Amino acid sequence: MKKVIIIRYGEIILKGLNRSFFENKLVKHIKNALADMGKPNIYKEHSRIYVDVEDFNENEIIDRVKKVFGVVSISPALRFEVDMELIKKTALEELKRNIDQKNVRTFKVDSKRADKKFPMKSPEISREVGGFLLTNTEDISVDVHNPDVVVKVEIRNEAFVHSKTISGFGGLPLGTNGKALLLLSGGIDSPVAGWLVGKRGVEIEGIHFHSYPFTSERAKEKVVDLAKTLSIYCGALKLYSVNLLPIQKAINEKCPEEEMTILSRRFMMKIAERIAEKSGCDALVTGESIGQVASQTVHSLQVTNAAVNIPVFRPLIAMDKVDIMDLAHKIGTYETSILPFEDCCTVFLPKRPITKPRIEKILKSEALLDVEKLIEEAIADMEKEIISLDE
Ligand code: ATP
Ligand code: MG
Numbered sequence: 385m386k387k388v389i390i391i392r393y394g395e396i397i398l399k400g401l402n403r404s405f406f407e408n409k410l411v412k413h414i415k416n417a418l419a420d421m422g423k424p425n426i427y428k429e430h431s432r433i434y435v436d437v438e439d440f441n442e443n444e445i446i447d448r449v450k451k452v453f454g455v456v457s458i459s460p461a462l463r464f465e466v467d468m469e470l471i472k473k474t475a476l477e478e479l480k481r482n483i484d485q486k487n488v489r490t491f492k493v494d495s496k497r498a499d500k501k502f503p504m505k506s507p508e509i510s511r512e513v514g515g516f517l518l519t520n521t522e523d524i525s526v527d528v529h530n531p532d533v534v535v536k537v538e539i540r541n542e543a544f545v546h547s548k549t550i551s552g553f554g555g556l557p558l559g560t561n562g563k564a565l566l567l568l569s570g571g572i573d574s575p576v577a578g579w580l581v582g583k584r585g586v587e588i589e590g591i592h593f594h595s596y597p598f599t600s601e602r603a604k605e606k607v608v609d610l611a612k613t614l615s616i617y618c619g620a621l622k623l624y625s626v627n628l629l630p631i632q633k634a635i636n637e638k639c640p641e642e643e644m645t646i647l648s649r650r651f652m653m654k655i656a657e658r659i660a661e662k663s664g665c666d667a668l669v670t671g672e673s674i675g676q677v678a679s680q681t682v683h684s685l686q687v688t689n690a691a692v693n694i695p696v697f698r699p700l701i702a703m704d705k706v707d708i709m710d711l712a713h714k715i716g717t718y719e720t721s722i723l724p725f726e727d728c729c730t731v732f733l734p735k736r737p738i739t740k741p742r743i744e745k746i747l748k749s750e751a752l753l754d755v756e757k758l759i760e761e762a763i764a765d766m767e768k769e770i771i772s773l774d775e
Contacts, residue, residue: 385462385463386436386458386462386463386464387413387436387437387438387461387462387463388434388435388436388437388450388458388460388461388462388544389434389437389442389445389446389449389459389461390432390434390458390460390461390544391414391432391433391434391435391449391455391457391458391475392432392457392459393410393431393454393455394456394554395454395554395556396556396557405560406454406556407561409454409486409558409559409560410452410454411426411427411428411433411556411558413452413453413454413558413724414426414433414435414449414452415563417448417449417451417452417742417764419442420449420749421440422439424437424440425573429541430498434463435449440473442460444733446458446460446550448500450550450551450552450553451513451552451553451617452552452557453553453554453556453582453583454552454554454555454557454558455552455553455731456551457549458549458550458552458593459467459544459546459549460548461544461546461638462474462478462544462545463542463543463544464544465541466481466499466502466543467543467626468512469503470543471545472516474543475513475515475516475537475545476517477522477545478535478545479517479521479533479547480536481547481768482532483521486532486533488514488532488704489525489532490525490526490527490531490532490533491514491524491526491527491532491533491534491535492512492528492531492533492535493509493510493535493536494510494515494534494535494537495510495513495537496506496536496537497509497538497540498538498540499539499656502539509539510536511694513537517535528656529583531546531707541640542552551725551744553583554583555583556583556585556587557589558582558585558586558589558601558617558619559585560585561585561586562587562665563586563587563588563589563663563664564581564586564587564588564660564666564667564697565588565589565590565591565656565659565663565665565668566578566581566588566589566590566594566667566668566669567591567652567668567669567670568590568595568607568610568623569592569669569671569725569727569729570610570721570723570727571607571671571721572671572705572708572709572717572721572722573671573672573673573700573708574669574670574710575613575687575702575715575717575721576699576711576712576715577669577670577671577697577698577699578590578618578671578716579614579617579618579711579713579715580699580700581697581699582614582744583620583668586667587619587751588618588621589621589623589624589663589665590621590622590771591622591623591625591626591655591656591659592607592624592625592626593625593652593728594607594625594626594628594629594728595627595628595629595728595732596627596629596631598726598728599725599731600725600740602725603725603726603727604625606720606723606725607747608769608771609624610720611719611771612713612723612771612772614717615647615773616773617715619772620661620770620772621769621770621771622769622770622771623768623770624659624766624767625766625767625768625769626655626762626765627766628648628757629728629756629760630649630762631648631651632644632728632731632732634753635648635753636732638751638752638753639749639750639753640749641735641736642734642735642737642738643734643741643745643746643749644732644733644737645678645679645729645734645736645737646679646684646687646688646737647746647749648729648732649679649684649688649691650746651691651748651755651759652699653668653688653689653691653692653696653762654691654692654755654759655759655762657692657694657697658759659763659766660738661694667694667695667696667697668692668695669692669696669697669698669699670698671698671700671708672685672688672698672700672701673698673700673701673705673708674702676705679737681739683740684739684740684741685698686743687741687742687743687746704722725760727749
């Protein structure tokens with residue numbers, strides 16, 4: 385009898401000829417996630433992945449595996465030779481464990497016979513095991529519609545018994561869909577945006593703009609902390625830090641005050657586009673969402689978007705703030721995001737930012753600046769570091 389963790393994946397199964405490419409990536413990411421635990425045995429078998437638990441910490445394995453993109457669900461299970469008596473005995477132990485731990489009063493047995501050579505059909509297996517459980521327990525009854533616990537029996541090349549399913553985030557394994565550059569501020573939205581795109585298998589790099597020394601060292605550390613949390617899901621990530629202060633000063637000097645935000649946003653996009661090209665990123669990612677602030681009206685988004693040619697992914701575009709906050713909680717970035725450190729955008733915040741910028745007018749203002757030189761200088765001054773959890 386072996387303690388295992390069953391890992392299920394969904395969408396990958398639809399990938400036809402590419403399927404093994406996706407599966408192998410997923411196995412690799414699960415191995416990476418568990419690497420420092422002492423290398424438990426991890427293998428693929430009949431459209432599922434298994435981890436042999438042995439002496440390893442089961443809860444820790446589950447906690448790590450459920451954060452790997454592509455994993456749909458996980459069940460801790462017992463795995464053993466196909467033998468009806470053993471199945472009944474193991475199912476009984478599983479039910480008793482539930483009774484002890486969770487005050488379970490009703491149950492149901494759910495069987496699946498993947499090996500059609502096994503002589504009993506699924507409903508017969510459920511009936512027989514269910515009957516055995518009833519006779520060997522007290523004060524507990526069967527409820528097929530709304531049971532407190534479902535004891536699952538699976539007959540494949542071996543038998544499996546389990547009663548708990550933990551959801552993963554789904555999505556596709558990292559590195560199956562190119563690479564994108566995330567504009568990472570210290571706010572709530574951008575880390576969530578990066579996480580969502582990463583969940584579709586896209587590798588992520590980050591770029592952050594600060595206004596040091598107007599913004600503090602702590603504000604920068606906050607962004608590093610957010611990148612660290614993202615790295616749990618997205619792997620070690622490159623983070624570029626660019627000082628926007630000289631650009632903001634130039635805008636402040638030469639352009640109308642109310643255009644400060646939109647003009648700096650265009651600079652951010654242009655700089656990010658250059659870095660993306662250099663580092664092999666195929667798209668930019670931002671945390672913009674329609675109507676959230678003045679720089680995110682549809683008009684403003686249009687003007688920001690017109691600054692670049694590279695595709696810009698905005699996964700939060702139609703999401704409400706409460707839903708974004710919900711996700712931030714789930715992925716673990718919320719607490720860091722709400723720390724009160726100033727952002728570069730707040731340093732020169734106009735009193736009344738325009739909400740309906742006209743592209744012709746913005747281009748005229750931009751023409752008052754030496755855009756190329758400002759961009760080149762900002763990039764020359766840029767810092768780069770690799771962020772991972774264990775730093
Ligand atoms: P967030 O919560 O992500 O900070 P926000 O609601 O504060 O977003 P804005 O300040 O308008 O919105 O920024 C919109 C998007 O522009 C951000 O989601 C992010 O992708 C990018 N951005 C804004 N400020 C910065 C910055 N200092 N560095 C990098 N990207 C930024
Ligand atoms: Mg922000």
